[in-house]
Amino acid sequence: MPDRKPSAGSLLLGLIPFVAMCFTVPLWDRIDPMLLGLPFNLFWLIVWIVLSSLCLAIAYRRESGRRKPGEPRP
Amino acid sequence: MSATAVSLAAILLIVAGGTAIGFLGAARRRMNLEEWTVGGRGFGVALVFLLTAGEVYTTFAFLGASGWAYSRGGPTLYILAYLTLAYVVSFFLLPAIWEAGHRHGMQTQSDFFGTRYGNRYLAAFVSLVGIASLVPYLDLQLTGVGIIVQVASFGAIGRTPAMAAATVLLVAFVFAGGVRAVAWVSVVKDALVLLAAIAIGIGVPLIHFGGIGAMFAALAHAHPRHLTMPGATTGLGHAWYVSTVLLTALGFYMWPNVFAATFTARSADALRRNAVLMPLYSLVLVFIFFAGFAAVLIVPGLADGDLALLAVVRRTFPPWFLGVVGGAGALTAMVPAAIQILTAATLFAKNLFRPLVDPALSDDQVARLARATVVVLGLLSLALAAFGSTTLVSLLLVGYAGVTQFFPGVVLGLFWRRATTPGVFAGLIAGVGAAVLLMLMRHDPVFGLNAGFVALCLNFLIAVAVSLLSATAADSPAAPSRSRAWS
Structure with a gap:
């Protein structure tokens, strides 16, 4: 039986997008520098949408690795 | 044409x-x-x-x-x-x-x-x-x-x-x-x-x-x-x-x-x-x-x-x-x-x-x-x-704050064995009540914070506190136990 609780490493990967897109808002909520023609805050969020997906993809690999039957737990 | x-x-x-x-x-x-x-x-x-x-x-x-x-x-x-x-x-x-x-x-x-x-x-x-x-x-x-x-x-x-x-x-x-x-x-x-x-x-x-x-x-x-x-x-x-x-x-x-x-x-x-x-x-x-x-x-x-x-x-x-x-x-x-x-x-x-x-x-x-x-x-x-x-739009916002109050009951229910029925029920009622009251009385945002979020924090606190105070988790019929009856 796989453990239902996600591993601490995967949870940390999930925490990264929260820090980047939510808690740090005073640091990146500004217009300049405009990148690729976008205000900085919008640009930042777009980049982090992609990076969030990446974080989850890594967590997915970790979780499915844990789940393979017969594989010893790390 | x-x-x-x-x-x-x-x-x-x-x-x-x-x-x-x-x-x-x-x-x-x-x-x-x-x-x-x-x-x-x-x-x-x-x-x-x-x-x-x-x-x-x-x-x-x-x-x-x-x-x-x-x-x-x-x-x-x-x-x-x-x-x-x-x-x-x-x-x-x-x-x-x-x-x-x-x-x-x-x-x-x-x-x-x-x-x-x-x-x-x-x-x-x-x-x-x-x-x-x-x-x-x-x-x-x-x-x-x-x-x-x-x-x-x-x-x-x-x-x-x-x-x-x-x-x-x-x-x-x-x-x-x-x-x-x-x-x-x-x-x-x-x-x-x-x-x-x-x-x-x-x-x-x-x-x-x-x-x-x-x-x-x-x-x-x-x-x-x-x-x-x-x-x-x-x-x-x-x-x-x-x-x-x-x-x-x-x-x-x-x-x-x-x-x-x-x-x-x-x-x-x-x-x-x-x-x-x-x-x-x-x-x-x-x-x-x-x-x-x-x-x-x-x-x-x-x-x-x-x-x-x-x-x-x-x-x-x-x-x-x-x-x-x-x-x-x-x-x-x-x-x-x-x-x-x-x-x-x-x-x-x-x-x-x-x-x-x-x-x-x-x-x-x-x-x-x-x-x-x-x-x-x-x-x-x-x-x-x-x-x-x-007024529908404001009702919808109340609805959003309302359904979010289910979150503690779901998360604690899944991952915390000691969550009890009285705890979750009390938290839910407090959360829904607080959200509805704050929003209908137009205290949103409250101290600059989203009123539903304040209600959610209250809900979590009550759910955890009452769970710890009320009877042991094993009394709850479907509670997760080490025998994995629930999981």
């Missing part, structure tokens, strides 16, 4: 085509209760993706996101953050919900509470709050159809006839095909929304300003404060942003319809893969934002910001394209409305009527009652939307 006729033809073609695919997708399936509510638990990654996308991108996303960009500016960015973070939460939460659902044959959110906490009053309270939150949401979708079709048809179809036609169609395909039909209508809807959003988001800045960069430069020059928080508002600053993003990211999957969609998945793995993919799909909203921001300079001074997107499209594109946007917009309202109506009807028949009025009903009888309820709810919502007022 006149502009009206062209646009009208495009709208009708799209709505008819989308509805037909819904009927076909669910044809030749034997409709028992489980097939109707959760698609026989057989959806793979593709159908789960379509259903999720179908539910997420409502008229609120389509008109609301651009409307906020137009009328409020910077604060609208919270939508990009909360959707992405909602999927991050779903990656960790949904597989556990799915496993519990798979093990115990759950079809609704109320089933989850009933099984985990073994208290039918708690389960009934959860269905009641769920239904009460869904009805204004449903009405908002119908109102959205009315607005979109009216504007896109150059006024040829009035709001009420448009709403009536949409209600009849969506009640018909929900009645016949259940959740599977909804997922299939989503195929047409999402393909069109994707194309329309990209065309609008690139086309509008290009035609009026020569490009997206030039548009933002012009906007930053004309309204330097519009693009950051609090933008054109006074109260929506960074504290509001953080608390609102947290509330909505945690609460998103607590909507009864979104929660129940978890049970349609074939496997927990399909849900994890979906969570990895979904953030990328929210990039579509970026294009909607472009149109909303461009509208600030192109069609300034609109009384209703929600009309900004359609106004700017009408100003920029030929009538046939306005028709396509209108058709896509109509489906964007109908798909979420369909799943909301299905969920509310199931909650009523399975989790309120059967346990409290007639426990002897069989599953097939519950299924018949739920389908009949779909018709009743459809008519009721249509009447509310036709004669209702703008």
Whole structure:
């Protein structure tokens, strides 16, 4: 039986997008520098949408690795 | 052909085509209760993706996101953050919900509470709050159809006839095909929304300003404060942003319809893969934002910001394209409305009527009652939307704060063995009560924080404290134990 609780490493990967897109808002909520023609805050969020997906993809690999039957737990 | 006729033809073609695919997708399936509510638990990654996308991108996303960009500016960015973070939460939460659902044959959110906490009053309270939150949401979708079709048809179809036609169609395909039909209508809807959003988001800045960069430069020059928080508002600053993003990211999957969609998945793995993919799909909203921001300079001074997107499209594109946007917009309202109506009807028949009025009903009888309820709810919502007022929007916000209060009961129920029925019930009542009181008495935001978020914190504290104080967790019949009766 796989453990239902996600591993601490995967949870940390999930925490990264929260820090980047939510808690740090005073640091990146500004217009300049405009990148690729976008205000900085919008640009930042777009980049982090992609990076969030990446974080989850890594967590997915970790979780499915844990789940393979017969594989010893790390 | 006149502009009206062209646009009208495009709208009708799209709505008819989308509805037909819904009927076909669910044809030749034997409709028992489980097939109707959760698609026989057989959806793979593709159908789960379509259903999720179908539910997420409502008229609120389509008109609301651009409307906020137009009328409020910077604060609208919270939508990009909360959707992405909602999927991050779903990656960790949904597989556990799915496993519990798979093990115990759950079809609704109320089933989850009933099984985990073994208290039918708690389960009934959860269905009641769920239904009460869904009805204004449903009405908002119908109102959205009315607005979109009216504007896109150059006024040829009035709001009420448009709403009536949409209600009849969506009640018909929900009645016949259940959740599977909804997922299939989503195929047409999402393909069109994707194309329309990209065309609008690139086309509008290009035609009026020569490009997206030039548009933002012009906007930053004309309204330097519009693009950051609090933008054109006074109260929506960074504290509001953080608390609102947290509330909505945690609460998103607590909507009864979104929660129940978890049970349609074939496997927990399909849900994890979906969570990895979904953030990328929210990039579509970026294009909607472009149109909303461009509208600030192109069609300034609109009384209703929600009309900004359609106004700017009408100003920029030929009538046939306005028709396509209108058709896509109509489906964007109908798909979420369909799943909301299905969920509310199931909650009523399975989790309120059967346990409290007639426990002897069989599953097939519950299924018949739920389908009949779909018709009743459809008519009721249509009447509310036709004669209702703008207070619906504020009711919806109360609904959002309300459903989010399910979060502690779900998370503690899944991952904390010591969560007890009194604890979760007390927290839920306190949370719902606080949210409703604060919002109806207009204390939102409270100290710069989202009122629903404050209620959620209270709820969590009470749930944990009362759980620790009340009897041992082992007393609760379905509590997870080391013997893994629950897990």
